[in-house]
Amino acid sequence: MEGRSLGLIKGSWTREEDALLRMCIEKYGEGKWHLVPCRAGLRRCRKSCRLRWLNYLKPDIKRGKFTLDEADLIIRLHKLLGNRQEGRLPGRTANDIKNYWNSKLSKENISGGAEVRAHTTVIGKKKKIYRPKPWRFKDSRWLTGLSSSTTVGNTSGSGDMQSQASPPRPPPQDDSMLWWENALAVENEKAAEKGKSCSFDTSGEEFIKSFWLEEMESVKEGGETSKGEGKSTDCYGHGLSFDVNIWDILELEKELIM
DNA sequence: AACATACCCAACCGCCCGCGG
DNA sequence: TCCGCGGGCGGTTGGGTATGT
Numbered sequence: 001m002e003g004r005s006l007g008l009i010k011g012s013w014t015r016e017e018d019a020l021l022r023m024c025i026e027k028y029g030e031g032k033w034h035l036v037p038c039r040a041g042l043r044r045c046r047k048s049c050r051l052r053w054l055n056y057l058k059p060d061i062k063r064g065k066f067t068l069d070e071a072d073l074i075i076r077l078h079k080l081l082g083n084r085q086e087g088r089l090p091g092r093t094a095n096d097i098k099n100y101w102n103s104k105l106s107k108e109n110i111s112g113g114a115e116v117r118a119h120t121t122v123i124g125k126k127k128k129i130y131r132p133k134p135w136r137f138k139d140s141r142w143l144t145g146l147s148s149s150t151t152v153g154n155t156s157g158s159g160d161m162q163s164q165a166s167p168p169r170p171p172p173q174d175d176s177m178l179w180w181e182n183a184l185a186v187e188n189e190k191a192a193e194k195g196k197s198c199s200f201d202t203s204g205e206e207f208i209k210s211f212w213l214e215e216m217e218s219v220k221e222g223g224e225t226s227k228g229e230g231k232s233t234d235c236y237g238h239g240l241s242f243d244v245n246i247w248d249i250l251e252l253e254k255e256l257i258m
Numbered sequence: 259a260a261c262a263t264a265c266c267c268a269a270c271c272g273c274c275c276g277c278g279g
Numbered sequence: 280t281c282c283g284c285g286g287g288c289g290g291t292t293g294g295g296t297a298t299g300t
Binding site for chain 1: 284285286287288289290291294
């Protein structure tokens, strides 16, 4: 065990150590963690340096409490992907998500859509937001349309989504659309701040549609991709960040439809 | 006010995986 | 093909803080 090597410091990091590590990463970049302690003049093991950087010092890390949107996303991704979803929320570290999941969400015994659907919660002082239902594609045209080449335009990033032919719209099932509207509004705002032209219809339809279409396209492009090694795709261009396995989703949605 | 309990979160540990020699 | 090494992940721990009694 590296941590048991003589002379290595364990425990909380000091500001001085943080500064040394930050300077080192800025100078040499991430990676080569075995060299970092030496380069930075730290008496820490490589793993400790890496964790400190990834979980705390990295510039784009979002700190503070998880929003309801984030919590809901975690639940949904966890249902779809299990623990693999960790680290896939923008700005949140795998450790953050893991801690959050272990300390909060797992205790709620969230095991199925029913619980999620039934769950209501409070944002801010009094406002109630209903958590969304798992997305169901009961209208088969959603699935068949997605898998065919019809109605599919270039959906990447800055999409002129509104002008494209739409698959049939699943009827709103409850106030969950509010949730999507909020989430998408926030993400569009972020994209705007970054100077991106990324913009989605706040109904969520366009976002989800493009997400699915891109997934299907990427699977098609992948060609030989077998189910076992399903293709994962990051959708950072959409503001929201997912790393999903299309086969997992298809399986899950199939179960929901049954 | 003091104590107990619950909760949060940074950090560590052990293991696994992928890659290169 | 095997082996060693580095990177990464999941589980767990422990200290600090918040909340309840």
